[in-house]
Amino acid sequence: MALIESIKKVKKNRLKLIFAIIFLYTAIHFAYSGVYFPAVHAEKIGQVEEEIVPLAGFLNGGKFIFDNPRQYGPFFIMVMTPFMIFHADKTVFASALLAFGYLLTVLAFCICYKYIFQPDGKEEKRIVFWLLLFLWANFAPLLYITTVRNIEIWELFLICLGFLMYAKRKYFWTGLSFAAAALTKMLPAIFIFYFLFKNRKVFFYSVLSILSIVVLANFIYGPNIGILYLPFLVTRAVGSKTWAVTFFENTSLKGFVYKLFGGFRTGSSYAFLLSPQGEKFAFIAVTIFQVLILSYLICMALKKNVGKEEEMVQFSLVSIAMIILAPIAALEYSTLLLFAYSAGLYLVLYKDLPKYMYLLYGLSYLLIGSFIPLSVLVKAFPFRAINAALGNTKFDMAESYKAYCIPLFGFILIALFFGLYRAWNNKKLKVANIAK
Numbered sequence: 001m002a003l004i005e006s007i008k009k010v011k012k013n014r015l016k017l018i019f020a021i022i023f024l025y026t027a028i029h030f031a032y033s034g035v036y037f038p039a040v041h042a043e044k045i046g047q048v049e050e051e052i053v054p055l056a057g058f059l060n061g062g063k064f065i066f067d068n069p070r071q072y073g074p075f076f077i078m079v080m081t082p083f084m085i086f087h088a089d090k091t092v093f094a095s096a097l098l099a100f101g102y103l104l105t106v107l108a109f110c111i112c113y114k115y116i117f118q119p120d121g122k123e124e125k126r127i128v129f130w131l132l133l134f135l136w137a138n139f140a141p142l143l144y145i146t147t148v149r150n151i152e153i154w155e156l157f158l159i160c161l162g163f164l165m166y167a168k169r170k171y172f173w174t175g176l177s178f179a180a181a182a183l184t185k186m187l188p189a190i191f192i193f194y195f196l197f198k199n200r201k202v203f204f205y206s207v208l209s210i211l212s213i214v215v216l217a218n219f220i221y222g223p224n225i226g227i228l229y230l231p232f233l234v235t236r237a238v239g240s241k242t243w244a245v246t247f248f249e250n251t252s253l254k255g256f257v258y259k260l261f262g263g264f265r266t267g268s269s270y271a272f273l274l275s276p277q278g279e280k281f282a283f284i285a286v287t288i289f290q291v292l293i294l295s296y297l298i299c300m301a302l303k304k305n306v307g308k309e310e311e312m313v314q315f316s317l318v319s320i321a322m323i324i325l326a327p328i329a330a331l332e333y334s335t336l337l338l339f340a341y342s343a344g345l346y347l348v349l350y351k352d353l354p355k356y357m358y359l360l361y362g363l364s365y366l367l368i369g370s371f372i373p374l375s376v377l378v379k380a381f382p383f384r385a386i387n388a389a390l391g392n393t394k395f396d397m398a399e400s401y402k403a404y405c406i407p408l409f410g411f412i413l414i415a416l417f418f419g420l421y422r423a424w425n426n427k428k429l430k431v432a433n434i435a436k
Contacts (some may be wrong), residue, residue, distance in 0.1 A: 001352060002275065002349065002351060002352050003348060003349050003358075003403025004127065004128075004349040004350055007127055007349075008123060008124065010129070012435055016399075019127075019130050022130055022131075022134050024132065025138075026133060026137045026138055027136050028237070029137065029138055029371075030137040030138070030143070033140075033143040033147075034137065034142075034143050034146055037143075037147055037414075038098055038146050038149075038185065039098070041147060044079050044293060044313065045090075045094055045097065045148065045149050046148030046150050047072075047148070047150055048080075048097065048148075048149055048150060048151065051072045051076070051077075052080060052084065052227075053248075055080060055081065055084060056084060057075060058222075059081070059084055072151065072184065072185055073182070073183035073185060073186065073225075073229060073233075074213055074214060074216075074217030074225045074226065074229060075179075075180045075181075075183035075184045075213055076151055076183070076184045076185070077217065077221055077225050078213075078216075078217065078220075079154070079184075082097055083097065083100075094149060097149040098146070098149055099249070101146055101149060101153045102146075103374065104153050104154060104156070104157040104382070105136075105142070105146070105153055105156075105157075106301055107157055107160075107161075108153075108156050108157040108161075108338070108339075109132070109136055111160040111161065111164050112132065112338070112339060112342040112343075113128070113129065113342075115167055116165055116312060116334075116342050116343055116346050117132070117346055119249040121253075128349065129320075131345060131349070132342060132345060134371075135341055135365070135369075136338060139334075139335070139338060139341075139369040140369055140370045140374060141331055141332045141333070141335045141368065141369070142335045142338065144331075144332050147227050148332075150332065151185060152185075152333060152335040152336055153202050153335065154181075154184050155181050155184055155185060155187070155188055155336055156336055157314075157336055158177050158178070158180050158184065158188065158196050158333055159177075159178075159188060159191070159319060159336065160339055161177045162171075162174050162177035162178045162181065162191065163312070163315050163339065166199075166202065166311070166315075167308060167311070171199065171202045171205055172205045174195075174202045174205070174206075175201075175202045175203070175204070175206035175209055175418065176205065176206075176209045178191045178192055178195070178202075179192070179205075179206045179209030179210045179213065180209070180213070181311075182206075182209060182210065182255050183213050183214070183229075185329055186233050187322050187323070187333070187336070188322065188336075188337055190297075190318060190321060190322045190325065191318055191322075192206045192207070192210075192375070193294075193297075193303050194297055194314075194318045195301075196301075197297075197298050197301035197302055198301040198302075198314075207291070214226055214229065214230070215227070215229060217229070225285045232435075233234065244271070244328055245258050245327060245328065246258050246262065246272040246273075246274055247270060247271050247272075247328075248266070248270045248272070248395065248399060248402060248403040249330045249331070249402050249403075250327045250328050250329065250330065250405075251292075251331055251402055251405045251408050251411075252323065252325070252327065252328060252329035252408070253286065253289055253324045253408065254322060254325075254326075254328075255328065255405060255408075256405040256408050257282050257285050257286045257289070258272070258274055258279070258282045258286070259272045259274075259404075259405065261278040261279070261280055261281055261282035261285070262274035262275070262282075263390070264392070264404065265390055265391060265392065266391075266392050266394065270399075272403075283303070290325055293321055293324065293325060294321075297317070297318060297321055300314055300422075301314070310422075312343045312346070313341075313347075313418050313421065313422060315339065315343070316339065316340035316343045316344065317340075317415065317418050319336060319337060319339055319340050320337060320340055320411060320414055320415045320418070321415070322336065323337060323411055324408070324411050324412070324415065330402070331401075331402055331407050334368045334369070334407060334410075334411075337411075337414065339436060340414060340418070341365060341369070344361050344414065344418070345361075347421055348361055351421075351425075353421070356426065357417055357420060357421065357424075360413050360414070360416055360417040360420070361413075361414070361417050363410075363413055364410045364411075364413035364414040364417065365410075365414075366410075367406060367407060367409060367410030368407050368410035368411070368414070373403065375397070377401075378397040378398055378400070378401050381400070381401065381406070383395070383400035383404070384397075386400070386404070387400060
């Protein structure tokens with residue numbers, strides 16, 4: 001029996017009590033971490049503050065942008081330009097970005113609720129809505145990104161919009177959505193790679209949109225944000241000497257392997273040490289894993305005549321691969337996985353899955369979303385003993401959680417959830433076809 005049917009069979013008074021507790025916890029958690037904390041920390045603009053320095057210089061002096069400290073893309077610069085009206089007053093500027101982030105979060109949530117879930121009846125609608133709201137409003141990376149006004153929320157919205165447009169078979173708008181996401185910050189470009197094998201029309205419109213945005217940015221802001229942006233980004237991301245790959249916050253596959261080959265030992269800085277020989281072998285190991293993952297995505301994309309559910313699962317796996325394969329992936333990048341977790345919740349509720357799959361989903365959400373405070377979660381790990389043994393005593397508990405790439409195991413678990421679901425579902429379909 002599907003979980004949603006089991007939930008609907010719970011006595012109404014008991015169900016009301018359960019959802020009242022869920023609502024109370026979510027309301028308190030989000031009111032503090034998602035509203036109060038961002039409002040009283042208006043100075044916490046985070047990485048955006050670094051990126052707008054050259055933009056402010058361009059707007060004040062009219063000179064082309066020559067400095068791009070965090071490699072944010074031309075679409076980010078274009079969207080950010082009108083916000084610079086408020087830049088003179090930092091509090092107003094931060095408030096405008098916060099409001100924009102809330103708007104995009106609500107829109108992304110609504111897309112997931114309406115187009116992933118199609119609940120039947122008022123009771124089912126309430127159950128799905130509150131569970132999905134719990135999933136989003138308690139997702140720690142989203143709350144952090146909201147506080148620092150970072151652009152992962154923009155990318156999340158564009159990924160959700162891209163799924164919506166593809167589900168409606170509006171291929172031009174699908175391509176434009178993923179092009180805009182890739183030119184906000186480059187990670188969503190993996191979807192364009194996926195569409196090279198999945199749908200050539202979307203791929204064509206994506207490339208056309210990228211070229212159009214880049215040429216326009218080149219004309220307005222100069223070549224560093226225009227035609228030189230993509231080559232510059234590739235040189236920073238590809239190869240064995242990726243920028244900041246061994247920094248303690250990097251929880252990607254590449255970060256984990258590089259740290260592992262260095263013995264998880266740091267020097268005086270917060271970056272892990274790695275010898276030239278270790279770097280060479282780490283790069284080879286990472287490349288093998290990356291080729292295997294990309295090969296799986298290609299085989300998946302080549303599967304034709306699939307339904308909406310399989311497309312949703314494929315989009316989820318691509319978004320997870322986007323984080324795992326990234327040269328650098330901080331924990332807050334997990335915000336981009338909210339589409340995948342929403343799709344996973346649909347499968348958890350509406351499919352009679354093997355019990356181990358519920359465990360994979362729940363444990364993954366705990367390791368990444370940590371709906372309980374991170375300060376509580378980290379106490380489950382023996383980080384003090386590990387740091388003492390390795391000489392990494394500079395790390396506190398929360399830093400250790402990232403330094404030893406614990407979130408990566410959450411990424412792997414949610415990838416396994418979807419991958420095993422595809423295998424389980426395909427087996428069911430084959431059995432059903434044989435029975436016919």
